Structures are given as C-alpha cells and as structure tokens.
Amino acid sequence: MTAPSDALLQALERVAGADALAHHTPELVDDCAISLTLRPPDAAALGRCLEVLSDARTGVVVRGGASRLGLGNVPRAAALLLDTRGLAGVESFEPAEGVCRAGAGTPLSVLREKVRAGGWELPLDPPGAGSTLGGAIASGAFGPRAQGYGMPRDAVLGLDVALATGARTRCGGRVVKNVTGYDLCKLYTGSFGALGVLEAAWLRLCPLPQMTVMLEARPDDLDAALRAALAASRRATARAVALHAPAARPGAPLRSVVELAGDSVAVEDERAALCVALEAEEVDPSALDELRAQQAAGELVVRVSALATRLGAAAAALRKAGAELLIYPGLGVLYASFAATTANAFSLAVDIAVAAGGAARLERAPAALKREVDVFGELAAALPLQRALKVRFDPVGVLNPGRSAGRL
Amino acid sequence: MPIDELRSIVGAANCLVSDAELLAYECDGQTLHASRPSAVVLPGCRDEVVAVVKACRAGGVPFVPRGAGTGLSGGATACDGAVVIECSRMQRILEVDAENRFAVVEPGLVNLALSQAVASLGLFYAPDPSSQLVCTLGGNIAENSGGPHTLKHGTTSNHVLALELVLPDGEVVTLGSPTGVVHGFDLVGAVVGSEGTLGVVTRATLRLVPIPDCVETLLGIFPDVVTACRAVGLIIESGLVPAALEVVDDRTIAAVEASAYAAGLPRDAGAVLIIELDGPARAVAVQIERVEALAAQAGASRVDVARDEAERQRFWRARKGAFGAMGRLAPDLYVHDAVVPRSRLPEIIARVCEIGDRHGLTLCNVFHAGDGNLHPNICFDRRNAEELARVVAAGEEILRACVAVGGVITGEHGIGSEKKEYMDLVFDEADLEAMKLLRGAFDPDGVCNPGKLFPTTRSCVESNPKARGYDEVPFA
Numbered sequence: 001m002t003a004p005s006d007a008l009l010q011a012l013e014r015v016a017g018a019d020a021l022a023h024h025t026p027e028l029v030d031d032c033a034i035s036l037t038l039r040p041p042d043a044a045a046l047g048r049c050l051e052v053l054s055d056a057r058t059g060v061v062v063r064g065g066a067s068r069l070g071l072g073n074v075p076r077a078a079a080l081l082l083d084t085r086g087l088a089g090v091e092s093f094e095p096a097e098g099v100c101r102a103g104a105g106t107p108l109s110v111l112r113e114k115v116r117a118g119g120w121e122l123p124l125d126p127p128g129a130g131s132t133l134g135g136a137i138a139s140g141a142f143g144p145r146a147q148g149y150g151m152p153r154d155a156v157l158g159l160d161v162a163l164a165t166g167a168r169t170r171c172g173g174r175v176v177k178n179v180t181g182y183d184l185c186k187l188y189t190g191s192f193g194a195l196g197v198l199e200a201a202w203l204r205l206c207p208l209p210q211m212t213v214m215l216e217a218r219p220d221d222l223d224a225a226l227r228a229a230l231a232a233s234r235r236a237t238a239r240a241v242a243l244h245a246p247a248a249r250p251g252a253p254l255r256s257v258v259e260l261a262g263d264s265v266a267v268e269d270e271r272a273a274l275c276v277a278l279e280a281e282e283v284d285p286s287a288l289d290e291l292r293a294q295q296a297a298g299e300l301v302v303r304v305s306a307l308a309t310r311l312g313a314a315a316a317a318l319r320k321a322g323a324e325l326l327i328y329p330g331l332g333v334l335y336a337s338f339a340a341t342t343a344n345a346f347s348l349a350v351d352i353a354v355a356a357g358g359a360a361r362l363e364r365a366p367a368a369l370k371r372e373v374d375v376f377g378e379l380a381a382a383l384p385l386q387r388a389l390k391v392r393f394d395p396v397g398v399l400n401p402g403r404s405a406g407r408l
Numbered sequence: 409m410p411i412d413e414l415r416s417i418v419g420a421a422n423c424l425v426s427d428a429e430l431l432a433y434e435c436d437g438q439t440l441h442a443s444r445p446s447a448v449v450l451p452g453c454r455d456e457v458v459a460v461v462k463a464c465r466a467g468g469v470p471f472v473p474r475g476a477g478t479g480l481s482g483g484a485t486a487c488d489g490a491v492v493i494e495c496s497r498m499q500r501i502l503e504v505d506a507e508n509r510f511a512v513v514e515p516g517l518v519n520l521a522l523s524q525a526v527a528s529l530g531l532f533y534a535p536d537p538s539s540q541l542v543c544t545l546g547g548n549i550a551e552n553s554g555g556p557h558t559l560k561h562g563t564t565s566n567h568v569l570a571l572e573l574v575l576p577d578g579e580v581v582t583l584g585s586p587t588g589v590v591h592g593f594d595l596v597g598a599v600v601g602s603e604g605t606l607g608v609v610t611r612a613t614l615r616l617v618p619i620p621d622c623v624e625t626l627l628g629i630f631p632d633v634v635t636a637c638r639a640v641g642l643i644i645e646s647g648l649v650p651a652a653l654e655v656v657d658d659r660t661i662a663a664v665e666a667s668a669y670a671a672g673l674p675r676d677a678g679a680v681l682i683i684e685l686d687g688p689a690r691a692v693a694v695q696i697e698r699v700e701a702l703a704a705q706a707g708a709s710r711v712d713v714a715r716d717e718a719e720r721q722r723f724w725r726a727r728k729g730a731f732g733a734m735g736r737l738a739p740d741l742y743v744h745d746a747v748v749p750r751s752r753l754p755e756i757i758a759r760v761c762e763i764g765d766r767h768g769l770t771l772c773n774v775f776h777a778g779d780g781n782l783h784p785n786i787c788f789d790r791r792n793a794e795e796l797a798r799v800v801a802a803g804e805e806i807l808r809a810c811v812a813v814g815g816v817i818t819g820e821h822g823i824g825s826e827k828k829e830y831m832d833l834v835f836d837e838a839d840l841e842a843m844k845l846l847r848g849a850f851d852p853d854g855v856c857n858p859g860k861l862f863p864t865t866r867s868c869v870e871s872n873p874k875a876r877g878y879d880e881v882p883f884a
Binding site: 098190194195266270333377384 | 505507508509551552554558562563565566575579580581582583585586587588589590591592593594595596597598600601602618620621641644645647648649687688690691693694695747748749750751776779780781814815816817818819820821822823831834835836838839840841842843845846847848849850861
C-alpha cells in the first residue's frame with residue numbers, strides 16, 4: 001500500500017490534532033497491510049479530515065470496533081484506517097421517549113447497559129463482541145434477535161453523516177415517524193461506509209420484556225428440526241430462534257435454541273407449548289450466545305438468505321457439501337462454514353441461495369479467494385444504480401474504496 | 409407534446425387530454441396547490457409505462473406517477489406541464505405466498521383490497537392509512553404512508569420487500585428481494601417515501617403479517633386533550649406497545665357526533681383516546697388492566713372496553729369518520745401533518761390549539777398520538793382570501809412550534825409541493841445537497857415528478873405565490 005505523503009500527514013495533523021495520527025505495526029485488512037490510523041477526536045475534526053483526504057484523493061478503510069473489518073471486498077488503495085471511536089458517548093436517552101442518541105464510536109455494550117437501566121432494550125444484535133454503534137449500523141449487522149427487534153434499518157431514526165467531501169449532514173430525526181425528505185437513513189444503513197462516515201445516530205428502542213426464557217432442544221433430523229424451528233419462530237413471543245447443525249457425520253447432534261421474550265403470561269404459555277412441540281427444556285440464557293459463536297467458525301463462511309420454505313433444501317444441499325450450519329429460520333438466513341477453503345464452495349453457495357429465492361454473501365475467506373469474486377454476490381440490474389450512487393456520494397473514492405457490493 | 413404517441417401506447421380511451429378530463433387531475437388531496445397536467449395516461453402494464461416514460465423523454469416532457477390522488481402534500485400534482493402516469497389500471501395481485509408471507513402486487517391495487525384478498529389465509533397488510541378504502545399501494549410506497557396502526561406494526565417502509573421500478577430513462581430494475589435480506593445499498597429503502605421522484609413503481613413485493621389472535625379496543629374518556637396526551641406519555645413510558653393510540657379532541661367529537669358518522673361519543677368529553685391492543689389473548693387481558701390504570705392515573709374519567717366487534721367498529725368510526733364529519737363545517741379542510749417527540753405532546757397540543765384560536769380558525773385535532781404524529785385539521789373557505797392567509801400563517805406557526813421541540817414537518821403525508829419551502833426548518837443546505845445526490849443517481853435530468861420536495865428560494869416565496877406552488881395568486 002502506498003504510504004501517505006508527508007504533506008498529507010501534516011495537513012491531517014493540522015485539522016485533527018497531532019494525537020489523531022498513530023503509526024503502528026501493520027494491521028491486515030484482508031491482505032492489505034495498513035500501518036497508520038487516523039482517529040479524529042470529534043465529528044468536526046472528522047469532517048475536516050475527510051475534506052483533506054478528498055483533496056488528496058486518498059482512500060481510507062473506515063473502522064469502528066473492527067469486528068467486521070474482514071467483511072467486504074478487498075480494499076483498493078487504502079492508505080490508512082479511519083477510526084471512529086473518538087466519536088463516542090451517549091448524548092441523549094429519555095426513558096419517556098424510548099429513543100436515544102449516541103456517537104458512532106460508542107461501544108454497543110455501553111449503550112446497551114445505559115438504556116437497559118432505563119427500562120429499554122437496544123434493538124441491535126450484531127455478531128461478535130466489540131461492535132460500535134456506527135459499525136453495527138454501517139454494516140447493517142444483525143443476529144438472531146432481529147426476529148424480535150427488527151433489522152437495523154428499522155431501528156435507525158436519524159443519522160449524522162460526514163460525506164466524503166467533508167460536508168457534515170443530517171437525515172431523519174429523533175421522532176419515531178418521519179417522511180421529511182428522502183429516507184437517506186436507509187441508504188447509509190448497511191452501506192459499509194461507502195457513502196459517508198457515520199458521526200452519530202438516533203435509535204428507536206424496544207421496551208424491556210417482562211420475561212425472557214431460553215429453551216433448547218436436541219433434535220435428530222435436520223429437515224424436521226428446521227420445520228419445527230420455523231414454526232416456533234412464528235410464535236408471538238419468539239425473539240430469536242437458532243438451529244446449529246455440525247458438518248454431517250453419524251451421530252453428530254443438532255442443537256435448536258429458542259428465546260422467548262415479552263409479557264409474562266404470553267411467554268409462560270408459549271414456553272409450555274414449545275417444551276412439548278420441540279421436546280425442549282429451559283436452559284441458561286447463555287445458550288444462544290454459545291450457538292452463535294459457531295457462526296464465525298471455519299476458514300470460509302458464507303451467509304445464505306432464502307425464502308423460509310426453501311431454507312430446508314438450501315440447508316440440506318450445503319450440509320451435503322460439507323458445511324457446518326447455523327440457521328436462523330425466522331429470518332430466512334443461514335451461515336455455512338466450510339473447514340477448508342475451496343474455490344467453488346462460494347459459487348456452490350450462490351447457486352443454492354439463488355435456487356432458494358435468496359442470495360449469498362461471502363462472510364469470511366482468505367484474501368486470495370476474495371479477489372476472485374464479489375463477496376456480495378452479483379447485483380445484476382441494480383449495479384448501475386449502485387455505481388451512480390457511489391460516484392455521486394464519493395466521487396474520488398475516499399471511503400472504503402473497492403470494498404462494497406460491486407467492488408465500488 | 410407527443411399526444412399521438414401516448415395515445416398509441418395506452419389507447420385513446422386511456423389518454424386524457426380535454427380540459428374537462430384534466431380538471432380532475434389538477435391537484436390531489438392537497439387542493440391548495442393546483443396545477444394542470446398536459447395529459448393523463450393510464451397504462452395497463454409495465455411495458456406501457458416504459459413506453460410512456462420513453463415517449464416523454466423523447467418529447468422533453470416531465471412526468472408524474474399517480475395513484476388514487478388521495479395524497480395530502482400535493483405530491484401527485486403535475487408541475488411544469490408534466491404528463492400524469494396514473495397507475496390505477498394496474499391493480500392485479502400477481503402472487504400470494506402465504507407460507508413465506510408476501511404478496512406481489514401492481515401499484516394501482518387499493519390498499520384495503522390486499523388485506524381483504526389475504527384475510528382467508530389469516531394474513532393482512534399492516535399499513536392502514538385513513539384513505540385505505542381508495543388509496544393505492546403505489547401511492548403508499550411513494551409517500552411511505554402510515555396510519556393508526558404504524559405504532560406497533562410499522563410504516564409502509566417496514567413492509568416493502570422488493571420493487572420493480574421504471575427508471576426515469578425507461579430502464580427497468582428490480583430492487584430488493586422477497587427474503588427481506590438486503591445486498592448492496594438498500595435501494596428499496598431509498599425509493600419508499602421518495603414521493604415518486606425516483607421512478608415509477610410497476611410491481612411491489614409486500615410483507616404480509618398474521619392477523620393477531622386477539623384484538624381489544626378501548627375508549628378512554630378525558631376531561632381535555634392535554635390530559636389525553638399525558639396518558640399517551642404514560643403508556644409509552646411504561647413499555648406497552650399498543651397497536652394504536654389515537655386522540656380525538658372535543659372539537660372533532662362535536663363534528664363527528666353532529667354528522668352521519670356519529671359514534672355515540674360523550675359530547676361533554678374534552679377528548680377521547682382510542683387504544684387498541686393486540687396479541688396473545690391472555691397477554692392482552694393483562695395489558696388492558698395496565699392501560700386502564702395508566703389512563704386513570706393521567707386523569708381519565710372512564711375507560712370503556714369494546715364489548716364486541718360492533719362496538720369496536722363504533723369506536724373506530726369516530727376516528728375514521730372525522731375527516732368526513734369536518735366536511736360539514738366548511739367547504740375546505742386543510743389536513744396538517746407534523747411530528748413531535750411523544751413526551752412533548754401535552755405542551756405542543758396546547759400550543760396548536762392556541763395558534764388556531766389566535767388566528768380565529770376552526771381547528772380540530774384527531775391524530776396518531778402514540779407516534780407523536782399530529783394532524784391539526786383546519787376548516788376554512790378557500791374563497792375567503794383573508795381566511796386562507798390565516799390558515800397558511802397558522803400552519804407555518806404550527807410547523808415551527810413542532811420543529812422547535814425536536815419534531816419534523818411531516819410524519820406520513822410527505823413534503824410534495826405543500827411543504828417544500830419549509831424543508832429548511834429541518835434541514836440545512838448540506839443535508840439537502842445529500843438528498844440531491846440520491847435524486848441525481850436515479851434521475852439526473854430531474855424529469856420525474858419535478859418541482860417537489862426541494863425548496864426553491866425562501867425570499868422568492870414571500871414575494872411570489874408561484875414559488876409556493878400556486879399557479880396564480882390563490883383564490884384572489
């Protein structure tokens with residue numbers, strides 16, 4: 001990777017302060033070694049930095065907690081990491097409203113604790129630990145609890161965004177219903193930082209449930225287990241349903257976990273019904289996290305989305321190909337992990353996903369393989385629009401160049 | 409204008425050009441911003457939409473997609489001599505997938521018709537704008553329409569999975585996926601609520617949701633509207649998520665009870681609060697008790713639980729018949745739309761009433777209180793220029809008051825022609841420029857529904873009524 005010029009570094013120090021730049025041992029983003037991190041101390045400095053970077057036509061990889069830095073196409077010409085963790089802090093939380101605002105660099109764990117103490121739940125559930133608010137929104141990351149929480153796009157009420165030019169903008173607002181202007185919040189959420197760098201967000205919160213229960217079953221047959229799990233996911237209080245299937249081998253046990261959350265009487269009723277229907281028993285709340293840890297296992301991990309009715313066929317085909325599966329039936333999503341990297345595993349997964357009415361995304365793979373494919377799959381007809389957006393929002397390619405869908 | 413070409417595309421019967429025919433298309437539900445289109449075409453299929461769009465482009469004429477014309481922000485009026493593309497003939501349900509809970513529809517399908525068509529499968533389409541008996545799903549998508557039940561079930565944007573869109577250059581793209589999992593930028597999210605400025609939706613894949621096991625409707629009687637709003641605050645703060653929380657004030661009650669929509673509401677009530685709870689039956693039963701206690705704590709004199717479906721319908725008649733009932737009070741009705749943080753409702757509703765009174769206007773409030781979404785409705789006579797000026801002045805004051813407490817200028821009606829000059833109350837130049845980047849990616853030449861959403865200049869507005877979207881000095 002080309003090192004940034006001294007003139008650029010001086011300009012960045014001028015606008016963000018000498019402490020904002022840190023040289024360090026090379027950090028790998030895919031196979032790109034980056035040994036310089038820029039950490040603006042506040043949103044104003046972030047805007048000024050982007051203006052300098054834009055003028056210098058210098059690409060950056062934007063990072064929050066770095067929990068999803070490996071997701072995305074291989075960066076093209078990124079000279080430094082742009083760290084948003086300086087923009088941290090819960091700026092507003094009013095329990096009477098059920099909304100909050102926090103800086104993009106705020107650790108989700110901090111925000112979660114804060115709102116929980118006020119009787120609300122943060123409706124974001126990304127995989128892994130260490131996520132920041134900005135990272136979770138920018139990557140559109142969701143976990144099994146998206147079934148109860150909704151997707152990140154549903155939780156974001158308003159965003160402050162620094163554009164590639166350094167212009168500082170706002171969209172949406174703090175109210176729960178809003179059609180004032182275009183819904184740019186939707187566009188930025190899940191855009192992997194390709195259109196702008198998030199400064200802060202307003203979020204809609206969920207009420208804390210009166211009661212939460214974790215159930216676990218050990219079914220034998222994948223297809224039957226999946227159908228039962230899908231039925232369970234359609235219960236009113238089912239907040240998360242996950243089914244784990246290890247790579248097929250005789251006697252390998254399946255694990256199915258259901259989290260119920262809501263009003264006590266409804267949870268009690270459904271617990272009783274599900275314990276019978278799934279032959280499940282109540283377990284420690286950590287069971288879901290244990291299962292989720294399997295999502296990151298394997299050399300090559302693919303996320304497959306599918307119509308609920310075709311998820312079973314997709315799961316069977318992927319398992320036959322040697323994958324270990326973590327399935328979220330209510331979301332129509334599964335993660336397939338392959339122990340060894342095979343060039344055709346991803347293309348096989350793409351075919352399986354398309355046949356199931358969905359799409360595949362390469363979550364994790366060695367850089368050499370990622371360079372051969374678009375990790376987001378093919379966008380086909382929508383690609384020209386995606387490109388037109390990228391060109392307009394980031395004309396010189398400052399933000400995560402090459403990383404987003406279509407290698408934009 | 410290539411009228412002959414348009415005729416040959418859609419057939420002479422579906423191409424309207426006479427003054428009499430075009431008169432009906434001068435405006436939508438927002439009657440203050442009339443502007444006559446150069447023609448109206450009613451395509452019967454996607455390919456006809458494509459051909460019409462291409463013909464308009466070739467002829468250098470802008471175009472405006474339109475559904476039933478029930479919009480309340482002038483989003484479907486034709487600026488700059490645009491051709492209106494009305495999608496009402498495209499009203500087929502193309503697919504219902506009950507197992508995967510989605511339906512694929514054409515844009516001209518009426519909102520309620522979808523719920524009726526899937527009711528036997530135990531499913532419904534959740535967004536229910538007040539006009540759902542006539543408004544189309546294409547229009548709902550353009551405006552990101554809400555309704556009383558968005559509090560729990562979400563707005564249109566939460567229910568659109570995929571779209572087929574004819575772009576302003578005539579290209580057809582499919583965005584999104586029936587799985588609801590987004591790959592690449594969320595273009596469906598960007599198009600929903602874009603007020604018909606990014607293209608013409610010709611097909612939509614919509615989420616269907618199961619009909620709840622149990623629905624209970626409560627009617628809280630309050631001494632005044634501020635107290636009703638306090639109850640809303642207590643309910644939201646408690647963590648309850650009712651399906652609907654609708655306030656009807658005393659002026660609206662009087663109008664409703666004097667009309668054909670009379671619902672037997674107590675005429676001496678200062679306000680009523682309609683509270684709908686849905687979900688598993690035993691949970692709803694407990695929620696009723698909690699709501700009753702919170703309403704009493706706020707100062708309700710009484711809370712009635714609908715004993716049967718007939719009584720439930722009666723409660724809702726008061727809400728849904730409100731606009732019709734107001735029609736008796738004056739020739740014209742201005743339905744305002746603004747949103748405030750929910751905890752600010754008591755103070756803002758008092759302020760709204762004060763503004764209306766100070767301007768000597770008949771102002772009734774009936775609104776989605778659970779979302780903080782106000783609908784101050786002003787009854788007036790457009791032929792009275794002096795009164796109209798007071799209506800406009802009061803409207804602006806209300807918007808400013810809402811913005812001052814952290815609110816926004818529209819929650820579900822859109823900006824359209826009506827509020828474009830107020831966009832700068834909420835957004836600065838840089839914010840609007842970012843929105844224009846989105847517009848430019850879809851419609852670089854600005855031919856799709858021009859003259860909407862973005863402000864012209866403020867100074868121009870004050871001196872020139874045309875800049876507000878009026879064709880002439882209104883009703884002078």
